[in-house]
Amino acid sequence: xxxxxxxxxxxxxxxxxxxxxxALLPTVRLLEYDPQEDLAGLLELAxxxxxxxxxxxxxxxDAQIWAGRSLHQPQAFFLEANGLTHLFEGPESMLLxxxxxxxxxxxxxxxxxxxxxxxAWALANYGHRxxxxxxxxxxxxxxxxxxxxxxPSPQSSGERGSxxxxxxxxxxxxxxxxxxxxxxxxxxxxxxxxxxxxxxxVLHSSTISSGSVSVDPVLDQESRPxxxxxxxxxxxxxxxxxxxxxxxxxxxxxxxxxxxxRNIEALLQLPRAGLANRLGETLLQxxxxxxxxxxxxLHELKEQMLCSVEMKLEYPTQQRATIEEILRRLTQQLCxxxxxxxxxxxxxxxxxxxxxxxxxxxxxxLYRATADADHLLPLLLGQLESQVFQPPRRKYSPLKTGPxxxxxxxxxxxxxxxxxxxxxxxxxxxxxxxxxESQQYRxxxxxxxxxxxxxxxxxxxxxxxxxxxxxxxxxxxxxxLTGQRLDGQPQSxxxxxxxxxxxxxxxxxxxxxxxxxxxxHKPVSVARSAKSASASGSNLELFSSGYSLSPSxxxxxxxxxxxxxxxxxxxVQSFDTQGIPNQFSLDRERYVVQEHWGPxxxxxxxxxxxxxxxxxxxxxxxxxxxxxxxRDLQQKCWFLHGVF
Amino acid sequence: xxxxxxxxxxxxxxxxxTANRSQSGKSLAISTGCPALDTRLPQGGxxxxxxxxxxxxxxxxxxxxxxxxxxxQAVVHGSAGANSKYWVVVDRKQRFYPPAAQAMGLPLDRxxxxxxxxxxxxxxxxxxxxxxxxxxVVVAELEDVNxxxxxxxxxxAEQGQSLGLWLRPASVRKQPSWSEIQWLIEPWLSxxxxxxxxERGQNVRRIGIQSLRMRGGKSGQRWTxxxxxxxxxxxxxxxxxxTSHLHLASQLAMPASARHPANRARPATVRPTGT
Numbered sequence: 001x002x003x004x005x006x007x008x009x010x011x012x013x014x015x016x017x018x019x020x021x022x023a024l025l026p027t028v029r030l031l032e033y034d035p036q037e038d039l040a041g042l043l044e045l046a047x048x049x050x051x052x053x054x055x056x057x058x059x060x061x062d063a064q065i066w067a068g069r070s071l072h073q074p075q076a077f078f079l080e081a082n083g084l085t086h087l088f089e090g091p092e093s094m095l096l097x098x099x100x101x102x103x104x105x106x107x108x109x110x111x112x113x114x115x116x117x118x119x120a121w122a123l124a125n126y127g128h129r130x131x132x133x134x135x136x137x138x139x140x141x142x143x144x145x146x147x148x149x150x151x152p153s154p155q156s157s158g159e160r161g162s163x164x165x166x167x168x169x170x171x172x173x174x175x176x177x178x179x180x181x182x183x184x185x186x187x188x189x190x191x192x193x194x195x196x197x198x199x200x201x202v203l204h205s206s207t208i209s210s211g212s213v214s215v216d217p218v219l220d221q222e223s224r225p226x227x228x229x230x231x232x233x234x235x236x237x238x239x240x241x242x243x244x245x246x247x248x249x250x251x252x253x254x255x256x257x258x259x260x261x262r263n264i265e266a267l268l269q270l271p272r273a274g275l276a277n278r279l280g281e282t283l284l285q286x287x288x289x290x291x292x293x294x295x296x297x298l299h300e301l302k303e304q305m306l307c308s309v310e311m312k313l314e315y316p317t318q319q320r321a322t323i324e325e326i327l328r329r330l331t332q333q334l335c336x337x338x339x340x341x342x343x344x345x346x347x348x349x350x351x352x353x354x355x356x357x358x359x360x361x362x363x364x365x366l367y368r369a370t371a372d373a374d375h376l377l378p379l380l381l382g383q384l385e386s387q388v389f390q391p392p393r394r395k396y397s398p399l400k401t402g403p404x405x406x407x408x409x410x411x412x413x414x415x416x417x418x419x420x421x422x423x424x425x426x427x428x429x430x431x432x433x434x435x436x437e438s439q440q441y442r443x444x445x446x447x448x449x450x451x452x453x454x455x456x457x458x459x460x461x462x463x464x465x466x467x468x469x470x471x472x473x474x475x476x477x478x479x480x481l482t483g484q485r486l487d488g489q490p491q492s493x494x495x496x497x498x499x500x501x502x503x504x505x506x507x508x509x510x511x512x513x514x515x516x517x518x519x520x521h522k523p524v525s526v527a528r529s530a531k532s533a534s535a536s537g538s539n540l541e542l543f544s545s546g547y548s549l550s551p552s553x554x555x556x557x558x559x560x561x562x563x564x565x566x567x568x569x570x571x572v573q574s575f576d577t578q579g580i581p582n583q584f585s586l587d588r589e590r591y592v593v594q595e596h597w598g599p600x601x602x603x604x605x606x607x608x609x610x611x612x613x614x615x616x617x618x619x620x621x622x623x624x625x626x627x628x629x630x631r632d633l634q635q636k637c638w639f640l641h642g643v644f
Numbered sequence: 645x646x647x648x649x650x651x652x653x654x655x656x657x658x659x660x661x662t663a664n665r666s667q668s669g670k671s672l673a674i675s676t677g678c679p680a681l682d683t684r685l686p687q688g689g690x691x692x693x694x695x696x697x698x699x700x701x702x703x704x705x706x707x708x709x710x711x712x713x714x715x716x717q718a719v720v721h722g723s724a725g726a727n728s729k730y731w732v733v734v735d736r737k738q739r740f741y742p743p744a745a746q747a748m749g750l751p752l753d754r755x756x757x758x759x760x761x762x763x764x765x766x767x768x769x770x771x772x773x774x775x776x777x778x779x780x781v782v783v784a785e786l787e788d789v790n791x792x793x794x795x796x797x798x799x800x801a802e803q804g805q806s807l808g809l810w811l812r813p814a815s816v817r818k819q820p821s822w823s824e825i826q827w828l829i830e831p832w833l834s835x836x837x838x839x840x841x842x843e844r845g846q847n848v849r850r851i852g853i854q855s856l857r858m859r860g861g862k863s864g865q866r867w868t869x870x871x872x873x874x875x876x877x878x879x880x881x882x883x884x885x886x887t888s889h890l891h892l893a894s895q896l897a898m899p900a901s902a903r904h905p906a907n908r909a910r911p912a913t914v915r916p917t918g919t
Contacts, residue, residue, distance in 0.1 A: 436728075437728055438728035440778075441728055441729055441730065441777075441778035442778075444776060444777055444778035445730050445756075445776065445778040445779070448772065448773075448776040448778065448779070449756065451772065452758060452769055452772055452773075455765065455768065455769075456758065456759075456760055456761075456765055456769060457761075459759075460758060460759045460760060460761065460765075461756065461757075461758055461759075462757050462759065463755065463756065463757070464742045464752050464755060464757065466742075466743065466746075466752070472741070472743075475743055476741070476742060476743065478757070481756070555747075555873060555874060556747045556748050556749075556873075556875070556876030557709070557744070557747070557748075557849075557871075557873060557876065558744075558747060559741060559743050559744040559747060560741060560744055561708050561709060561712060561740070561741055561744045561745065562703075562704075562708065562739045562740065562741060563739055563740075563741035564739060565738075565739070597873075620849070623702055623831060624701065624702055624704070624705040624706075624829075624831020624832070625702050625703060625704030625705055625831070626704055626706070626849065627704060642741065643703055643704035644704060644706070644709065
């Protein structure tokens with residue numbers, strides 16, 4: 001689990017279990033970790049890092065997860081710094097610039113520049129771990145806000161590391177366990193460590209640790225988590241590091257721990273030949289990479305994806321027609337590659353590298369996997385127009401569309417690349433002789449969703465996923481329609497949460513007799529299930545002798561069509577004999593209650609994160625509207641939650 | 645003889661007004677959700693490819709329920725092939741609550757919700773949804789729509805043969821509209837508790853509607869719809885005996901008529917609030 005700054009104020013720290021966190025702060029809000037969004041955030045960061053180095057790559061994973069990691073997915077990226085440091089007035093200035101860039105983006109950074117991928121990765125991931133933690137804790141002390149917000153729950157301690165090895169000089173940016181995700185699905189729980197790797201004579205490694213919290217920009221020189229390591233002092237920095245810094249699998253690490261070996265210095269005391277025989281060649285390779293500076297291959301970003309194409313321009317250009325033509329060609333090439341693999345793209349990132357400044361990133365999410373260039377190109381061109389050649393902002397008025405709309409000029413573009421960041425195998429179906437209308441509609445709606453999501457954004461085009469939750473506001477979960485594998489299995493955490501809900505004790509809402517609520521200070525004596533009342537044929541008529549009627553579960557207007565989130569507090573002027581509002585004010589308007597139905601008690605279970613007890617009433621007012629009000633039995637106040 | 649001529653002329657005028665639809669002569673009208681009200685409409689319901697508006701003096705007066713009832717008819721019980729179409733809700737304010745729609749019988753597996761963040765995107769999204777032939781119904785809350793944009797919506801609906809259902813504040817009733825039918829919701833004021841006319845335990849919600857605009861039909865008609873809270877069915881009650889142009893003095897002069905159940909809770913005036 002990761003936590004944001006507000007959650008950390010309440011001593012909810014990364015790595016805690018959910019039960020611990022909810023025990024410390026019952027109102028904590030848990031969000032599920034989304035590895036796909038995490039990877040997308042890392043890729044976005046890596047793409048933008050092209051402004052510092054032409055060679056950027058993600059770490060290459062082994063078949064098994066590394067010790068010290070909880071996620072088996074790329075969590076770090078590398079930059080090659082060979083021959084580039086003089087452009088930034090030295091390696092240290094380059095590291096400081098990288099640090100500033102990442103801090104401005106809201107990450108807590110640890111940078112390292114070293115001679116090899118292995119050493120940069122080690123220093124990035126394990127050289128500044130305590131420092132990064134202290135910085136986060138210091139943030140917690142300096143922040144005094146009260147949190148009603150949450151601790152998202154990615155992995156227990158996801159580490160991002162990147163290592164890369166170039167011919168001469170590399171910068172690597174491994175990412176560490178992220179203690180605080182920004183928000184759900186957006187790089188949540190990412191902290192990045194980056195290590196910069198070697199030039200041929202001077203070896204630098206840098207680590208960047210990024211988090212979702214705001215960063216304290218004022219740090220003294222010593223506390224700045226930046227390492228500059230050369231060949232001569234490499235051993236000094238590497239030897240004290242734990243053996244997990246060698247990117248070893250869990251089995252090897254466990255064996256070494258059983259032997260009492262905790263750090264690299266102790267490991268190097270063992271005979272080399274014996275290590276190879278007992279623990280495998282990989283261990284020796286990792287020691288050579290980290291300690292002796294042996295070079296590894298840095299896989300560029302585009303090479304690590306299933307399908308990617310790139311075109312570098314001989315001369316920088318800002319001509320729109322030229323860039324559109326390049327995009328057209330690249331789209332055709334990308335689709336050709338996708339078809340060769342039998343895959344279709346679900347997410348595509350177009351990166352337009354500028355001569356100066358960060359690259360332009362165009363992100364495309366698709367409803368169904370596709371390798372159709374004719375479909376993808378208009379979507380990319382639409383994004384190009386809206387993000388690169390933005391028309392001047394003006395207030396909406398279709399009457400004012402003049403023929404002379406001047407577009408903003410883009411910066412000089414030096415290279416354009418297209419990467420399919422998420423793909424899915426294409427499903428081939430036999431063509432039906434008599435195509436049904438529903439099949440036609442499915443194809444049409446898929447294109448329509450892609451088109452709308454391209455302009456509005458992925459998160460603005462959503463479908464509903466009903467949740468079995470008593471609280472009305474938590475009964476709906478919206479999920480984006482595009483950029484997701486619909487055929488994938490839910491994550492383990494999702495399955496766990498689902499199982500937890502299904503196994504939880506049942507009744508989520510029930511109605512109680514009005515007499516029981518006459519005095520709200522008394523404990524409710526009768527808790528009658530509305531469903532059972534309905535089954536006995538006495539649902540509404542049961543209380544017809546009183547003023548209040550309980551809505552039946554089968555009531556078609558039991559829930560309002562519009563729900564206010566968060567609920568709006570209302571000011572009640574007078575109550576009737578049963579404690580129901582007679583008059584209340586809302587938005588400076590006064591309403592007189594003519595009739596009411598209820599109560600329907602909705603109470604969350606003890607197993608939920610926050611306990612809620614509410615009595616809901618459907619009320620008809622003198623001015624026409626029907627409202628859905630509830631009385632919070634814990635806060636003893638009234639809220640408007642919906643409108644019928 | 646004269647009746648036949650009037651009927652013939654009426655049909656000709658209607659054919660001229662709706663020349664771009666119903667070329668086959670077969671009505672594809674979608675029910676309003678109230679069978680008795682369908683018989684009062686010139687096309688027997690809402691025609692696909694048109695726009696229908698509900699103007700509410702205050703949010704929550706029942707207009708959205710009537711819109712969703714029509715959407716249910718279009719999506720579930722629509723014409724041939726329409727029951728496999730999708731329905732779109734453009735929800736810029738992000739307060740649409742689908743479980744209530746599901747309780748009304750609308751299928752959530754064919755629901756697409758668009759949440760534009762600004763008005764320009766909202767207009768564009770509605771236009772695109774109406775043009776899409778796989779979309780049967782588009783439901784949206786709209787406030788300010790200029791004439792040009794309203795005309796675009798109407799043309800888009802004709803192109804996609806989809807039904808646009810707009811919920812709008814009553815303050816826009818003076819604005820030009822390209823809708824096929826424009827309803828004004830007149831809130832039914834139920835008797836206050838403690839009065840003689842108060843009926844305890846009633847399971848009906850009454851909604852007064854007035855046709856401000858009805859192409860091919862007579863505008864200015866008023867009806868009262870009774871929504872059964874237990875079944876969700878909508879029934880048509882007797883039209884108002886009193887009309888808006890009836891002077892107040894005549895009401896006072898006829899106390900017996902004023903005590904008629906259908907006239908008890910007639911709203912005195914409609915106060916547009918522009919919510």
